Amino acid sequence: MSAARGVPRRCGGWRVGYLWGPSQLIQASARVHNTFNGSVNTVVQDAALVAVESCDEDVARMRAAYEQRREIMRAELAAIPGLTLSAPEGAFYQFPRYDLDLPSVEVVAGLRAHGVVVRPGSEFGACGEKHLRLSYAAGPQSIVEGVRRLADGLAALR
Incomplete structure (x- = not known):
């Protein structure tokens, strides 16, 4: 387990992403995303943080x-x-x-x-x-x- 909020150290299977582009595209995408997904729960947010901060080796592998x-x-x-x-x-x-x-x-x-x-x-x-x-x-x-x-x-x- 990681020291970060008890999230497992092994990173895989979690789906979190980001979108980059023209602001009109981002705004339209956000409306669609909110309709289908609502908000990302705390556990997934914590796992995403661990992945971004410490999973470079897992990603490379x-x-x-x-x-x-x-x-x-x-x-x-x-x-x-x-x-x-x-x-x-x-x-x-x-x-x-x-x-x-x-x-x-x-x-x-x-x-x-x-x-x-x-x-x-x-x-x-x-x-x-x-x-x-x-x-x-x-x-x-x-x-x-x-x-x-x-x-x-x-x-x-x-």
């Missing part, structure tokens, strides 16, 4: 882990025919484009039969159609197994 996972997933996905990869710009998701002549919701439904749970790209706007959203928040072995199942599922959909 997790960043390295996610970079490794991203590269594992990219390498595995690159071996699947019909996928076009892009470089993630944030978070822990790949968003590959597929060449099947099927809507992404149908591809996702077909992949479930192979033990694959992904999000259809169409959920992220019209330009997301023919894409899949894949998370690499899992461990390396799970990523490799998931991409293997994805390859099998896409092959079966052909």
Whole structure:
């Protein structure tokens, strides 16, 4: 435990952030945020303070882990025919484009039969159609197994 108000020293899983930008954007975002989230409770505020003040090593360790996972997933996905990869710009998701002549919701439904749970790209706007959203928040072995199942599922959909 940390000396700071009994908050666990290990930092992870807490979600707190900030927004920076033009004041009109910040004001509009604050209205939306307040509508959906109200205020952040004291425990989360205390955890955020500990994270900001003393979790640099944890953040660096997790960043390295996610970079490794991203590269594992990219390498595995690159071996699947019909996928076009892009470089993630944030978070822990790949968003590959597929060449099947099927809507992404149908591809996702077909992949479930192979033990694959992904999000259809169409959920992220019209330009997301023919894409899949894949998370690499899992461990390396799970990523490799998931991409293997994805390859099998896409092959079966052909």
